[in-house]
Amino acid sequence: MFGLLICCVGAVFNVLTDASRKKVLDRNYDTALISFWCKIVALACYLVALAGLFVFGVRPSLPGIGASVNLPPLVAFIFYLILNALLEGTAILLNFRALQIAPLSLCAPFLALTPVFLLPVGKFFLHEPISAGMAVGVLLVVAGSLAVNRQLFANGWLEPAKAIIYQKGSRYMMIVALLLTCTAALDKWFLNAAGDAGFSERLARSFTLSVGKCVMLSVFFLGLTVARLGNWKSFRAKPTAWVQVATGFNWNQAWRDIPVWLIFAGVFEATVMVLQLTALQFTPAAIVISIKRSGILLACAVGWFLFKERGITDRVIGSFVMLAGVLVFFLTKPDAHGQSGMSLNAALGVTIAALVGMVIALYLTRKWNRGAATTSFPTASMGSVSMVEGKE
Numbered sequence: 001m002f003g004l005l006i007c008c009v010g011a012v013f014n015v016l017t018d019a020s021r022k023k024v025l026d027r028n029y030d031t032a033l034i035s036f037w038c039k040i041v042a043l044a045c046y047l048v049a050l051a052g053l054f055v056f057g058v059r060p061s062l063p064g065i066g067a068s069v070n071l072p073p074l075v076a077f078i079f080y081l082i083l084n085a086l087l088e089g090t091a092i093l094l095n096f097r098a099l100q101i102a103p104l105s106l107c108a109p110f111l112a113l114t115p116v117f118l119l120p121v122g123k124f125f126l127h128e129p130i131s132a133g134m135a136v137g138v139l140l141v142v143a144g145s146l147a148v149n150r151q152l153f154a155n156g157w158l159e160p161a162k163a164i165i166y167q168k169g170s171r172y173m174m175i176v177a178l179l180l181t182c183t184a185a186l187d188k189w190f191l192n193a194a195g196d197a198g199f200s201e202r203l204a205r206s207f208t209l210s211v212g213k214c215v216m217l218s219v220f221f222l223g224l225t226v227a228r229l230g231n232w233k234s235f236r237a238k239p240t241a242w243v244q245v246a247t248g249f250n251w252n253q254a255w256r257d258i259p260v261w262l263i264f265a266g267v268f269e270a271t272v273m274v275l276q277l278t279a280l281q282f283t284p285a286a287i288v289i290s291i292k293r294s295g296i297l298l299a300c301a302v303g304w305f306l307f308k309e310r311g312i313t314d315r316v317i318g319s320f321v322m323l324a325g326v327l328v329f330f331l332t333k334p335d336a337h338g339q340s341g342m343s344l345n346a347a348l349g350v351t352i353a354a355l356v357g358m359v360i361a362l363y364l365t366r367k368w369n370r371g372a373a374t375t376s377f378p379t380a381s382m383g384s385v386s387m388v389e390g391k392e
Contacts (some may be wrong), residue, residue, distance in 0.1 A: 119134060136332070
């Protein structure tokens with residue numbers, strides 16, 4: 001129950017993180033540069049929290065990983081951080097890029113596709129049990145993702161599915177969901193490598209991993225920022241001019257324009273990471289990530305109120321169906337004793353009810369978003385984005 005509570009709080013902070021990031025990225029800053037500053041803010045939060053924990057006797061802890069591959073724990077930890085930086089760093093960049101070119105209410109729902117990838121990863125990598133009900137939940141999530149682009153059915157039955165792949169915003173978020181599934185599995189493996197432990201020890205592991213990941217990702221984004229924005233002309237003219245390469249662009253513009261949202265993005269990001277890593281030690285990875293994605297409805301509401309996104313009726317309906325799929329996936333997940341909170345028949349009943357409700361809702365709102373141009377946003381905003389990311 002404690003793990004579930006942490007997951008629910010983390011789901012709310014996850015939405016707040018995306019909203020803060022979008023507030024920053026709407027100014028068309030380079031994604032790598034903003035990622036770097038977010039990690040710096042998050043790292044500052046971790047260090048302050050660690051100082052407080054140190055006062056209460058909690059020390060950083062490194063689980064005994066690496067024994068299965070005959071490596072010292074520290075060496076295995078470094079290899080793990082490098083692999084995580086590549087996976088999570090790519091996911092963060094794609095997430096930021098999607099938030100730049102697409103509405104928040106469209107990006108967030110596609111993270112609910114995570115259960116699609118959790119089934120094979122949980123089964124074969126983490127050796128977590130799966131059930132037929134979980135597959136039913138995945139199908140419901142997929143159905144909801146198609147409803148998000150409901151108006152494209154007028155152009156053909158396969159058009160909504162094609163839009164998920166061809167629209168950059170949704171395509172990027174699908175890749176993000178896959179990459180974050182892999183990182184969640186790696187985190188679970190890392191945190192449970194040393195077996196069971198008390199809460200203080202689990203919290204110490206979470207902060208150790210959070211700080212390690214944050215430092216490695218900061219280095220990753222620092223190098224990427226210099227590679228993308230650095231003054232390489234001066235370096236080619238004078239190979240010893242390393243300082244000019246790194247100072248050939250404005251590092252601090254975002255801090256002068258929107259410092260509050262940049263701080264919010266980093267603080268919320270740090271909070272989400274610690275909550276998720278702590279919850280993974282109490283709850284199966286599939287359940288942690290499923291609950292984390294339950295914030296998609298809140299994301300649609302934030303998009304409507306904070307970013308004035310309109311014509312989101314289809315996204316809200318699709319998000320409800322995807323949320324129902326996530327809940328079915330969560331409730332039919334077997335525990336260590338093979339028991340689950342929902343039977344297969346109940347899961348099928350919920351699925352039928354959700355699909356019938358979706359059809360009725362889509363029919364009743366069929367004229368609401370007409371002319372809203374739900375697929376035009378990537379093209380409309382690509383001009384401003386390309387000025388920032390001309391090297392892409």
